[in-house]
Amino acid sequence: MDTESLYPPFTVGVDLGGTTTAFAIVDSVGHIVRRGVFPTETPTVKVWADRLSREIEAMVAEAGLDDQIDGVGIGAPCANAVTGCIEAATDLPWPSPIPLSQMLESRLGLHVTVSNDANAAAIGEMTYGAAAGLRNFIVLTLGTGVGSGIVCDGHLLTGARGFAGELGHVTFPFAADRQCGCGRKGCLQTVASAKGILETTLRMLESSDRPSSLRDLPVGELSAKTVDIAARRGDALAREVYDFTGRCLGQAAAEFASFADPEAIILFGGVARAGDLLLDPMREAFSASALHLYRDRVRFLLSGVRDSDAAILGAASLPYIKY
Amino acid sequence: MDTESLYPPFTVGVDLGGTTTAFAIVDSVGHIVRRGVFPTETPTVKVWADRLSREIEAMVAEAGLDDQIDGVGIGAPCANAVTGCIEAATDLPWPSPIPLSQMLESRLGLHVTVSNDANAAAIGEMTYGAAAGLRNFIVLTLGTGVGSGIVCDGHLLTGARGFAGELGHVTFPFAADRQCGCGRKGCLQTVASAKGILETTLRMLESSDRPSSLRDLPVGELSAKTVDIAARRGDALAREVYDFTGRCLGQAAAEFASFADPEAIILFGGVARAGDLLLDPMREAFSASALHLYRDRVRFLLSGVRDSDAAILGAASLPYIKY
Numbered sequence: 001m002d003t004e005s006l007y008p009p010f011t012v013g014v015d016l017g018g019t020t021t022a023f024a025i026v027d028s029v030g031h032i033v034r035r036g037v038f039p040t041e042t043p044t045v046k047v048w049a050d051r052l053s054r055e056i057e058a059m060v061a062e063a064g065l066d067d068q069i070d071g072v073g074i075g076a077p078c079a080n081a082v083t084g085c086i087e088a089a090t091d092l093p094w095p096s097p098i099p100l101s102q103m104l105e106s107r108l109g110l111h112v113t114v115s116n117d118a119n120a121a122a123i124g125e126m127t128y129g130a131a132a133g134l135r136n137f138i139v140l141t142l143g144t145g146v147g148s149g150i151v152c153d154g155h156l157l158t159g160a161r162g163f164a165g166e167l168g169h170v171t172f173p174f175a176a177d178r179q180c181g182c183g184r185k186g187c188l189q190t191v192a193s194a195k196g197i198l199e200t201t202l203r204m205l206e207s208s209d210r211p212s213s214l215r216d217l218p219v220g221e222l223s224a225k226t227v228d229i230a231a232r233r234g235d236a237l238a239r240e241v242y243d244f245t246g247r248c249l250g251q252a253a254a255e256f257a258s259f260a261d262p263e264a265i266i267l268f269g270g271v272a273r274a275g276d277l278l279l280d281p282m283r284e285a286f287s288a289s290a291l292h293l294y295r296d297r298v299r300f301l302l303s304g305v306r307d308s309d310a311a312i313l314g315a316a317s318l319p320y321i322k323y
Numbered sequence: 324m325d326t327e328s329l330y331p332p333f334t335v336g337v338d339l340g341g342t343t344t345a346f347a348i349v350d351s352v353g354h355i356v357r358r359g360v361f362p363t364e365t366p367t368v369k370v371w372a373d374r375l376s377r378e379i380e381a382m383v384a385e386a387g388l389d390d391q392i393d394g395v396g397i398g399a400p401c402a403n404a405v406t407g408c409i410e411a412a413t414d415l416p417w418p419s420p421i422p423l424s425q426m427l428e429s430r431l432g433l434h435v436t437v438s439n440d441a442n443a444a445a446i447g448e449m450t451y452g453a454a455a456g457l458r459n460f461i462v463l464t465l466g467t468g469v470g471s472g473i474v475c476d477g478h479l480l481t482g483a484r485g486f487a488g489e490l491g492h493v494t495f496p497f498a499a500d501r502q503c504g505c506g507r508k509g510c511l512q513t514v515a516s517a518k519g520i521l522e523t524t525l526r527m528l529e530s531s532d533r534p535s536s537l538r539d540l541p542v543g544e545l546s547a548k549t550v551d552i553a554a555r556r557g558d559a560l561a562r563e564v565y566d567f568t569g570r571c572l573g574q575a576a577a578e579f580a581s582f583a584d585p586e587a588i589i590l591f592g593g594v595a596r597a598g599d600l601l602l603d604p605m606r607e608a609f610s611a612s613a614l615h616l617y618r619d620r621v622r623f624l625l626s627g628v629r630d631s632d633a634a635i636l637g638a639a640s641l642p643y644i645k646y
Contacts, residue, residue: 136483159584160459258489261482
């Protein structure tokens with residue numbers, strides 16, 4: 001990429017996943033200047049941190065951006081922005097807690113901000129995406145589970161111990177009969193996650209004989225993704241799955257509004273790819289159930305960050321967090 | 324009061340009520356230095372603002388505190404901290420909107436902060452009361468209705484248009500059959516307000532023949548206050564009313580924790596006078612229903628601000644708001 005068309009300052013974003021570690025230099029409007037990737041699996045977290053530091057330093061030197069990096073952001077599962085540690089991560093090859101920001105700061109001599117994926121997504125939307133210019137919004141990440149990042153008055157809420165914004169675990173009557181992995185029943189994520197979509201589909205398929213192209217799929221191929229594809233092709237039952245999910249999200253959003261008075265609620269992640277199939281019933285249910293103060297005042301948007309780079313861009317935006 | 328034992332800086336708090344306007348000079352730890360009061364009823368809001376300004380200036384001069392007042396805070400119904408205006412107040416003698424902060428700033432030459440009662444209560448608790456030193460807490464004001472002030476990461480949440488923290492209007496299954504004044508059903512305030520206490524009592528009295536001292540009261544004397552008195556005296560039915568209300572508040576608090584990860588939830592206002600009769604079942608229900616991340620991590624407290632001065636102290640604390 002021609003560095004003439006880049007907008008300083010630059011940050012480094014790191015997406016620490018269970019399988020791979022992806023990292024990139026990103027400019028202030030979300031252009032990826034240079035990127036790299038290596039397998040996360042290493043004998044110890046120390047070896048991983050050594051390698052990441054070396055690779056980042058080499059990448060920065062190659063880009064001719066020495067002394068021009070404003071900070072490093074790391075998005076990681078169970079990462080706590082308050083402590084800078086990874087706490088009790090089950091899908092990383094090393095034992096927790098891991099003092100991530102401290103380990104990288106001492107190696108790189110740069111300020112390192114860590115956060116969980118949902119908070120990184122929220123800051124990513126504010127820095128480069130659908131929330132640019134907004135000071136009050138909620139990002140709901142609809143993936144394997146449901147996470148959230150809440151920005152209120154321009155601040156990302158972290159809370160007493162870094163656990164603010166666990167909106168996937170707010171409970172609702174529409175999910176009262178659904179068991180959540182957290183041990184409780186009724187959590188939003190039992191409906192609005194990829195797993196929730198699958199569960200809703202199975203229930204609808206079982207409770208009637210209505211024809212659906214989904215009935216022809218081998219059981220192993222039924223997933224949120226195949227339901228999404230069927231819905232786009234016009235399958236009525238698949239569309240009803242998203243209609244139900246959207247209405248649930250709209251009711252949930254109505255309650256969330258009473259908390260944060262947001263300008264916008266932004267959907268992010270795999271389940272959000274259904275787009276208007278989800279947003280239209282969500283808007284409708286919100287209007288029907290929100291307190292008059294919020295009705296017609298909240299915009300419902302899809303993530304404005306490129307899907308394939310969302311994790312790395314979210315991480316790269318973390319140095320811009322204002323507490 | 325001996326000014327030697329006072330702690331600067333000083334602020335002026337104004338409690339603008341439908342009937343009276345109370346105001347006071349308050350020091351940084353909540354001592355009231357001097358106070359005054361006059362009837363709110365005046366021909367126009369301009370006449371009221373002129374009088375308030377004159378009275379404040381005279382009071383400050385008498386106290387020998389000229390040039391030592393750091394700001395003025397006004398707590399008022401429907402006051403919006405974002406706009407500095409009173410919007411659509413139904414219990415003031417003048418038409419809304421009223422540009423309150425602007426009117427007083429031009430007269431007094433001091434910075435004037437306005438806020439609604441619940442937000443003033445939250446800042447009051449942080450400045451002088453039960454939330455001293457806390458950066459993450461929620462104050463629930465249990466009065467005629469239920470209001471709230473949410474402090475997260477040291478900031479009072481205001482939201483896009485000043486309507487963050489309307490937790491009295493979050494809906495719950497335990498109130499699904501109760502009509503709220505907002506036009507919706509299920510709002511927390513239909514249970515946890517003084518009116519909610521009365522409704523619960525009437526339902527319990529009607530649904531059984533259980534003996535209760537409340538049955539002997541003239542209907543006109545049945546109120547949250549008389550139920551509170553009966554409960555303190557050991558009346559089993561009255562105690563069950565508070566037990567039910569406390570359990571509802573505990574379930575609500577469990578959902579609120581998922582937003583804000585608070586260190587404490589503080590009860591304020593008339594209904595909170597029931598104390599442990601409300602707090603014990605609240606704690607129990609919270610433990611039973613909160614996500615594991617919050618269980619045993621949230622303290623439930625009663626307001627630490629003297630009841631009779633709570634409104635004026637809340638107002639006096641408003642200049643300390645950090646956004």
